[in-house]
Amino acid sequence: MLAISAVFLVFTVIIFTAADFANKVDPNICLTPDCIKEAARILRTIDESVSPCDDFYQFSCGKWIESTLIPEHKSSQSTFDELQDELNRKLRVLIEESSQNSEKRSFVNKLKDLYITYIEAKGDQPLLDLLDRFGGWPVLKSSHWNESQFNWFESYIKLRQIGVVDNMLITIFVDIDDKNNSRRVLYLDQPSLGLFDRDLLLKGMNDTSVSAYFDLMVKSAVLLGAQKDTAHRQMTEVLEFETLLANYSLAKEERRNMSLLYNKMTTEELDQIAPNYSLAKEERRNMSLLYNKMTTEELDQIAPNTDWMSLINNFTTKPIAKHEEVVVIDTKFIKSLDLILPQTKKRTLANYMMWRIVFSKISALGAKWRNLETEYEAKVMGKQRQEPRWEQCVSIVQSVVGIGLSNLYINRYFNNDNKQMTLDIVKNIKTEFEGILHEIDWMEKNTLTHALDKLQNMELKVGFPSELMDEKKINNYYIDLHINRDDYFQNRIKAYKWLSDYQFSQLREINNKNDWRKYAEVTEVNAYYFPQENAMVIPAGILQGIFYNKNRPKY
Template identity: 35%
Template sequence: MIENMDPQMDPCEDFFEYACGNYLKTKNIPDEKSSISQFSDVSDVLQEKLRTLVESEDSSEDTPSSLMVKQLYKSCMNTERIAEQGLQPLKDILREMGGWPAVEGFAWDRNRFDWVQNVYINRRLGYSVDLLFDFSITTNIKNSSWRIIDIDQPSLGMPSREYLLRGLNDSDVRAYLDYQVSLAALLGANRTAAELELTESLLFEIQLANFSLPKEQRRNATKLYNKMTVAELQGRVPNIPWLSYINTILSPFTTVTEREEVIVNVPSYIENLGKLLLRTDKSYLSEDARDLQLVYSKKITGTGKRKPRWKECMGAVSGSLSYAVGKLYAEKFFKKDAKAAADEMVSYIRAEFDKILRTVDWMDDETRIRAINKSLAITPHIAYPEELLDETKLTELYKDLQISDGELLSNMRNLTIFGTDYSFKRLREKVDKNDWKKHGAAAVVNAFYSPLENSIQFPAGILQGTFFNADRPKYLNYGAIGFVIGHEITHGFDDMGRQFDYKGDLKEWWKPETRAKFIDKSKCIIYQYGNYTEPEVGLKLNGVNTQGENIADNGGIKEAYYAYNQYVSDHGEENPLPALGLTAKQLFWLSAANVWCGKYRPETLKLRILTGAHSPARFRVNGPLSNLPEFSRDWNCKSSSKMNPSHKCSVW
């Protein structure tokens, strides 16, 4: 913390520069990274620890789940085998999927191609089925004890629809097209012919982007909850065989009838897609290849080098076998005393949020009581569930998954099939909100709020390093992980979380006049952040897309501060760190800001502003702190200073 700060900066003018100025000056972003942060620094340490485990020799102490982790990692690290195969696996995939018109040219048989059949092939072989629309089994948000079929607009090839809507003359869109053309050429296509073919394909994708709903319009969960039967969906989009499509995708686990209810998030997207398919040509629907991807990635994120192979593989293993990896981490590295200390902090911070709910002057009594009941019903999940350490449960979970240390592609296909089967087979099962697997990814440096569970989760991975240490002064912990804890609690009451009740169901539980006051207070946050300009790239933030995270930041730091004051009231004052000449309260604020020290490449910063739900680090510090009178009081900031503006925003 001390080495990150720049004491020459005025904390009342720019607290982010004061807390993180030296971090910005001295830390360099490695070539393989698009950004660095305290989160990524702690995650790097965690990955190094895991690496020592997965690269260790097999022994009699290895369990079935730990052996599976090692085998997947070995198959990923076997670069000789991957290089030996070259582009052949990719060519085989394309052949299995019906060929790629850009490569096969006139040899491609359009009469034999059917995109619906292509999706069925993908499902069977272990590839994505979400080509033209997203198909999933999700929790029914109006009855969160049960699941339902969900149909939504898909993720497109670029980071967001806004990129594609710039059109073919945009340099980022050209880079995306060039990537596809170069890949086709690498696979043997005539480059000129491939460019013509893929330009038409890209125009089709731009059409899909036009049909899709922007993020700003996806914050109202009720607007996205459009329930209809399969028969009704068939009537609205008649040229897609919905009943046979759904039954084939869900086979062999479930069969549905035309009376089955589904959620269609954006009906206009599906209807427009149906019309587009009627008039669209069917053809639209190795290391060398990885190098091409890197060229495109550099244009979008600024990253000009791949990660070390072991980091790529460790990331793939951690994401694919998160429970097995979480068990390894929890057993070998997690300090058990951290859980009790974190439990205590969560209790203190929750109590402060409840006090805020009881005292805010803009809520009517009926809504206030419901809000308090929701807050009291929040379930905390800290570190990891005890079931994670039970090898018999992991063995049962992974019993149908085949992993070897040989073929990486085969392993990844098996993992996709395993994950898809696991999701699809549960359509008729009641949701268990306390299922240990929902909170079993322990080796993660992040934290979560789930509106459908009304729960908060702080995995073992974040209870360390910059964020938390049970042996250091409480003002440092309350400033760091306390900020994060408060942030997640407040998510239950931000513009999206507030739409769900104490059980996790989408329900209007706010009185109209109180809802109007909340929206008005949220607008203050929207305008405040929407008027911030990131100096490095000259872009204004998107106040609408970031409002949920900004509301959570503003409420979270306030709750953590009040909770620390209550802790001091209960246990007595703590001694400040002698080296800095700062008070304990000032060190609380410094620790809070230190959490967000980070740097981005300009391309990534631009990407984050255009597509992200979070504000850049600078504004996650200066925004909330400038809204809190307590900050200005503790730092003796004059009323004319930037960190103590006369107009302040406050939701919670």
């Protein structure tokens, strides 16, 4: 009897103690399972042995850094990367399921066929056939290469018409006008270089990345049949030419001043900018000399060695007239390019252009090429092995049929309630920020008025556009994209051509800020501000994991 009484007494004490504890718990503290899991995750990442006042980075990330390993096929790892990896695994499932289910939807067939052909990429012959369409790669043909048949201008146009990388000498593209975001205009810019960092090229062969890039050039030529000593000699000239392009290109920090990068001119002006003009490094760094606003009729006048009207009209899907405005970014580069092209040996130019074709297609070739690429990336990026083939395939599908893949992702994995909840959170942040702006005393009245106006008119693009659920719209978007289930190499060329055609078709088009296609690729773990349209973009891909959980508190 005493034992029973004792048990009852203990039980009563526990009940009243628990009730008393519950009454004392701060109602603002979340104790749901999701909140407890999140608290545990935070404790696993922070380093409590360090004071946040002494080293906030170590305090907030210390344990995560200690416990996280960089995968061998990557050069870095972050919480963004972890979520992107998880999302990519979901995309793989969606694509491979679609491949098995014989979907009738056109865009689904295209993305699954592209995925399958990439898995089964072929060998060297498609690349050799492509090079032969330009007269061949001189380093392979040696004395049999016909110099008289080569013309860089005609070859550059052919690059665009076929659908091969076409930005190795100058970049031509259509985008929103930085000075008038209601329209799209044609831009001319410096080239995209083979080695990703222009400053690295300028360090020369003593730099590990440059020597690795040169080694890749030589080994690629040898793999296709060149003699090693011939490849070494001719690729040295190619590297010197690309370094010259890098030297005349702007550094990243110089390109950040967008007001100075904007130069309108006519095609006639461009033909007049180059004669007897060379730039010292001091002049190239002087921003007042580098950038000038001009009318479009000046384009042909400032660079007369190049037929800019013909070049541009062979790139665009809509011919332009001499009086039409184009935006030239960095006119000094145009001047320099117009001078050096006529002075460069045809063999060097052809070797450079063919090398850039080869470089752009390495991942589309067989295993020996992928091994060569892995060797290069290990030296330049620190990757120890190549990423799994399926990851490469998913990445390719995203880059080409990203809108279609986003449709599959939203239908399977995204809860539509998350869209409205996130929108409410962002609206609350806007309201609070507006209050902060009204309280500050250091901003001039005119500036404050503009800031408030910009805040009030900011567009919020959250989750996904509703049109993404309309399969007819998606099929219509991809109607001119043709994918062959048996030939990935040609698929890659067709895809590049289709993307380029679509971009150039937007020339002169009114920029519709509500064009759903601009915000329909939502399978990326990222959020960003789009300054040209004053829009905050939070795609569905980031609304997961540590960034979003509808069951966590909305403090």
